[in-house]
Amino acid sequence: QxxxxxxxxxxxxxxxxxxVSCKTSGYSFTDYYMHWVRQAxxxxxxxxxxxxxxxxxxxxxxxxxxxxxxxxxxxxSTVYMELSRLRSDDTxxxxxxxxxxxxxxxxxxxxxxxxx
Amino acid sequence: xxxxxxxxxSLAVSLGERATINCKSSxxxxxxxxxxxxxxxxxxxxGQPPKLLIYWASTRESGVPDRFSGSGSGTDFTLxxxxxxxxxxxxxxxxxxxxxxxxxxxxxxxxx
Numbered sequence: 001q002x003x004x005x006x007x008x009x010x011x012x013x014x015x016x017x018x019x020v021s022c023k024t025s026g027y028s029f030t031d032y033y034m035h036w037v038r039q040a041x042x043x044x045x046x047x048x049x050x051x052x053x054x055x056x057x058x059x060x061x062x063x064x065x066x067x068x069x070x071x072x073x074x075x076x077s078t079v080y081m082e083l084s085r086l087r088s089d090d091t092x093x094x095x096x097x098x099x100x101x102x103x104x105x106x107x108x109x110x111x112x113x114x115x116x
Numbered sequence: 117x118x119x120x121x122x123x124x125x126s127l128a129v130s131l132g133e134r135a136t137i138n139c140k141s142s143x144x145x146x147x148x149x150x151x152x153x154x155x156x157x158x159x160x161x162x163g164q165p166p167k168l169l170i171y172w173a174s175t176r177e178s179g180v181p182d183r184f185s186g187s188g189s190g191t192d193f194t195l196x197x198x199x200x201x202x203x204x205x206x207x208x209x210x211x212x213x214x215x216x217x218x219x220x221x222x223x224x225x226x227x228x
Contacts, residue, residue, distance in 0.1 A: 044220055045209055045211075047219065102211070102213055106165040
């Protein structure tokens with residue numbers, strides 16, 4: 001069965017970087033784009049970006065460009081999202097979501113807390 | 117960017133009664149070449165990731181109870197829960213996947 005398993009919660013100081021992983025199994029890794037979506041506490045869903053695991057192509061939301069990098073490691077079927085120059089308003093749950101046009105499978109989420 | 121707006125922001129429905137949530141996109145999400153609406157609905161229970169309920173505006177995901185249905189085309193869509201059950205208490209989101217950036221509605225909280 002398809003599984004997306006994300007890395008554990010992180011606590012970071014303002015200005016630092018965080019790298020969240022999403023390990024996949026149960027399907028052909030390079031056949032589906034992977035997206036990242038975040039959700040601030042008590043708020044709605046916000047699209048961050050995607051990666052094409054086949055060739056590494058990426059696309060990011062305008063508000064994150066220059067701060068976010070999404071990569072993949074095909075040898076271990078894992079996607080990464082790195083966010084730099086963290087601010088307090090980056091505190092959120094970050095989800096990976098496998099695209100089949102819509103998001104059929106989601107990771108369990110990784111809570112990133114930015115606090116001094 | 118496509119702006120997606122849901123209404124209402126919240127609603128309270130008695131057990132067994134109907135719940136209706138509306139979703140409006142600022143631009144049409146109907147792709148004329150395949151006649152498909154690129155619109156999905158998700159359910160998010162507290163402490164859980166979103167769960168896909170409906171895609172192509174009206175196709176129910178496998179395993180989703182048939183009390184959930186989606187309708188609409190172009191820019192206006194509706195999610196209906198025909199007979200609300202206790203386990204349906206959640207926040208519901210619509211999302212357009214016609215265009216990047218992908219955009220979500222602000223969510224509708226359904227309570228009993």
